[in-house]
Amino acid sequence: MKIRRIVAIGRKETLQVLRDPRSLTIALLLPLMQMFMLGYGVNLDVKHIPLCVLDQEGNQRSQDLLKRFAASRYFDLYKVAASIAEVRHEIDGGACRIAIVVPAGFSRKLVDQGAATVQLLVDGTDSNTATIAAAYAGSVVAAYSGEVQLQAIQRRGGQIQTLTPVAVQARVWFNEDLESSYFIIPGVVALVMAIVGAQLTSLTIAREWERGTMELMVSTPVTPMELMLGKLSPYFVLGLVDAGICLALAVGWFEVPFHGTLPTLFFTTSLFLSVVLCIGYYVSVSIRSQVGASQVALILTMLPTTLLSGFSFPIDQMPALVQDITYLVSARYYVTILKAIFLKGATVSELAVPIFSLTAYAIVLVVLAARAFRKTLD
Amino acid sequence: MNAAPDSAVDVRAVSKRFGALAAVDQMSFSVRQGEIFGLVGPDGAGKTTSMRMLASVMRPDTGGILIDGVDVLADPELAKQHVSYMPQRFGLYEDLTVDENIRFYADLFEVPDKVWRERALRLLAASGMTPFGKRLAGQLSGGMKQKLGLTCALVHAPRVLLLDEPTTGVDPVSRREFWQILYALRAEGVSMVISTAYLDEAERCDRLALLHQGRIMYCDTPRKLKQGMPGAIILVTSAQPRPLLEVVQGIDGVEGVLLVGDGIHIHVDDAECRLPQLAQAIAASGQTAGGIRQIEPTVEDLFVALLERRQQTP
Numbered sequence: 001m002k003i004r005r006i007v008a009i010g011r012k013e014t015l016q017v018l019r020d021p022r023s024l025t026i027a028l029l030l031p032l033m034q035m036f037m038l039g040y041g042v043n044l045d046v047k048h049i050p051l052c053v054l055d056q057e058g059n060q061r062s063q064d065l066l067k068r069f070a071a072s073r074y075f076d077l078y079k080v081a082a083s084i085a086e087v088r089h090e091i092d093g094g095a096c097r098i099a100i101v102v103p104a105g106f107s108r109k110l111v112d113q114g115a116a117t118v119q120l121l122v123d124g125t126d127s128n129t130a131t132i133a134a135a136y137a138g139s140v141v142a143a144y145s146g147e148v149q150l151q152a153i154q155r156r157g158g159q160i161q162t163l164t165p166v167a168v169q170a171r172v173w174f175n176e177d178l179e180s181s182y183f184i185i186p187g188v189v190a191l192v193m194a195i196v197g198a199q200l201t202s203l204t205i206a207r208e209w210e211r212g213t214m215e216l217m218v219s220t221p222v223t224p225m226e227l228m229l230g231k232l233s234p235y236f237v238l239g240l241v242d243a244g245i246c247l248a249l250a251v252g253w254f255e256v257p258f259h260g261t262l263p264t265l266f267f268t269t270s271l272f273l274s275v276v277l278c279i280g281y282y283v284s285v286s287i288r289s290q291v292g293a294s295q296v297a298l299i300l301t302m303l304p305t306t307l308l309s310g311f312s313f314p315i316d317q318m319p320a321l322v323q324d325i326t327y328l329v330s331a332r333y334y335v336t337i338l339k340a341i342f343l344k345g346a347t348v349s350e351l352a353v354p355i356f357s358l359t360a361y362a363i364v365l366v367v368l369a370a371r372a373f374r375k376t377l378d
Numbered sequence: 379m380n381a382a383p384d385s386a387v388d389v390r391a392v393s394k395r396f397g398a399l400a401a402v403d404q405m406s407f408s409v410r411q412g413e414i415f416g417l418v419g420p421d422g423a424g425k426t427t428s429m430r431m432l433a434s435v436m437r438p439d440t441g442g443i444l445i446d447g448v449d450v451l452a453d454p455e456l457a458k459q460h461v462s463y464m465p466q467r468f469g470l471y472e473d474l475t476v477d478e479n480i481r482f483y484a485d486l487f488e489v490p491d492k493v494w495r496e497r498a499l500r501l502l503a504a505s506g507m508t509p510f511g512k513r514l515a516g517q518l519s520g521g522m523k524q525k526l527g528l529t530c531a532l533v534h535a536p537r538v539l540l541l542d543e544p545t546t547g548v549d550p551v552s553r554r555e556f557w558q559i560l561y562a563l564r565a566e567g568v569s570m571v572i573s574t575a576y577l578d579e580a581e582r583c584d585r586l587a588l589l590h591q592g593r594i595m596y597c598d599t600p601r602k603l604k605q606g607m608p609g610a611i612i613l614v615t616s617a618q619p620r621p622l623l624e625v626v627q628g629i630d631g632v633e634g635v636l637l638v639g640d641g642i643h644i645h646v647d648d649a650e651c652r653l654p655q656l657a658q659a660i661a662a663s664g665q666t667a668g669g670i671r672q673i674e675p676t677v678e679d680l681f682v683a684l685l686e687r688r689q690q691t692p
Contacts, residue, residue, distance in 0.1 A: 216469030
């Protein structure tokens with residue numbers, strides 16, 4: 001392997017990138033646009049669920065309960081319905097995701113029998129939101145009934161300790177506010193890096209075949225490894241700039257707390273970048289047309305990263321077989337690493353396993369990509 | 379490596395098929411040191427496939443190729459060190475300048491810095507390209523592109539130069555300059571294989587092989603090939619040669635007619651006997667003809683005659 005040839009190819013490729021302002025602009029704007037689109041588009045928080053109430057009782061007690069719903073930050077009171085038909089209309093039309101119906105005789109039952117029911121109607125078309133909304137509603141009702149019970153006991157002259165015997169004091173570590181954006185945005189960074197990285201290199205070999213410059217290149221003594229290293233080097237720099245843009249947006253714009261260190265971030269990002277650049281290169285070598293290579297590179301990076309990296313769907317809830325497949329998705333390791341660096345301030349030694357996996361991945365791909373290149377026209 | 383073997387290029391029974399098509403069929407020839415060898419034939423004759431196999435960017439199905447004593451199939455990378463290949467399609471980077479392209483190829487062949495700079499200056503000066511060093515290759519004319527291609531090909535001082543239709547689409551003045559450079563290279567001892575569809579250009583080669591449908595029909599010097607041609611060529615000059623074709627076709631002794639720029643070439647069995655006959659026929663037809671005389675056959679005449687003979691005796 002001759003350094004001089006690698007440098008020559010790297011210099012040539014750099015000049016070509018710099019002289020093609022359109023591609024350069026795309027390479028720098030694409031991550032910016034994708035960060036905004038995906039950063040805002042993907043949000044798993046369930047807040048401000050539109051709520052519809054029907055109060056068939058209409059007295060102090062029922063209003064008391066309903067006010068608690070309106071006051072919660074999880075629900076927005078959208079409609080006070082006058083009939084059950086109106087409730088049905090709101091839910092069917094999708095205007096409200098959840099409805100509370102307080103039946104007539106609610107207060108009397110509560111006083112006489114010490115127990116009453118309210119009806120909760122939930123739109124189950126989005127099961128994730130429905131489950132969360134029903135749980136929130138349940139806790140609002142539970143808090144209310146606790147108070148009612150306490151008042152009843154006190155009224156009967158009973159003495160009661162107002163302390164709950166066993167209380168859970170939950171404290172969530174690493175994402176104390178349970179903001180979904182805090183763990184989504186690092187995933188978005190990984191996704192954008194995967195897409196952009198593979199796109200950068202997917203054209204580099206295909207372009208030379210299409211323009212006819214490869215025929216001359218393969219008639220020289222250059223080796224496949226020299227060609228690859230030379231070709232990847234300028235895109236590695238460009239990819240690091242893109243990574244800088246994504247990470248700066250994550251911290252500066254989406255306000256994801258950053259607890260880690262920059263060297264750790266830089267090191268792991270370089271590893272992941274090497275992997276995705278090699279994926280793009282491999283595709284470019286295998287498919288000798290620019291359009292085809294670009295499409296395949298997009299599918300090969302976007303789909304697995306979106307579905308199987310743990311960025312949007314938790315890996316431990318996938319079927320066992322699919323969980324095994326996720327080990328083949330390089331973004332899985334980078335998503336894990338990014339979340340840990342951002343939210344936990346993890347160090348290189350704590351991340352040894354995913355870093356090792358990513359390194360092994362990079363080495364295998366470098367060898368495969370270099371070998372895939374054939375110095376012949378047949 | 380053997381020191382200067384007798385043959386710069388040795389092709390032995392090489393064949394290459396693309397599906398059902400035999401692009402190159404049992405081709406054998408050898409090129410002596412310091413010789414310009416032409417591969418001549420129409421489009422689809424197998425010229426480019428042959429050149430690619432010589433440049434070891436394509437592997438033959440069967441047969442062997444030695445370049446400067448190196449077995450191309452056994453060690454293609456070693457062979458590439460001593461060969462320069464100029465593909466038919468412009469293979470340089472149009473978004474790089476003339477100087478950048480030259481430097482790129484000098485680097486790939488690891489030519490010492492001082493050596494290639496001096497060599498590039500000389501080559502650019504020889505082809506009148508010195509003022510264009512900073513110009514992007516894509517903004518050069520067709521002829522200048524080919525001269526740049528040649529400069530890049532020569533920057534590592536190859537012993538064998540492979541040129542695939544280097545003058546196609548190049549103006550006549552640039553073509554002449556191009557050949558002057560090739561002659562200068564031959565004087566330095568560089569061996570060349572050049573493919574061309576221009577038969578007038580083929581006559582500039584030291585020896586040539588006539589290619590037809592992947593096979594070498596004849597291989598000799600241009601002079602010997604022409605001497606071996608039976609019959610003679612009569613030139614009729616005319617501003618409007620096309621109608622003359624019909625007039626002379628079918629006359630006894632006429633074996634073929636070829637349209638050229640300023641008239642027609644008539645291939646006859648015997649010049650002395652047929653020339654007055656033809657002059658009479660043309661005069662009788664009322665067509666205007668500038669003059670009629672016997673000429674030395676060109677390679678083009680030869681090629682047409684050979685093809686005709688082949689078709690008559692399948």
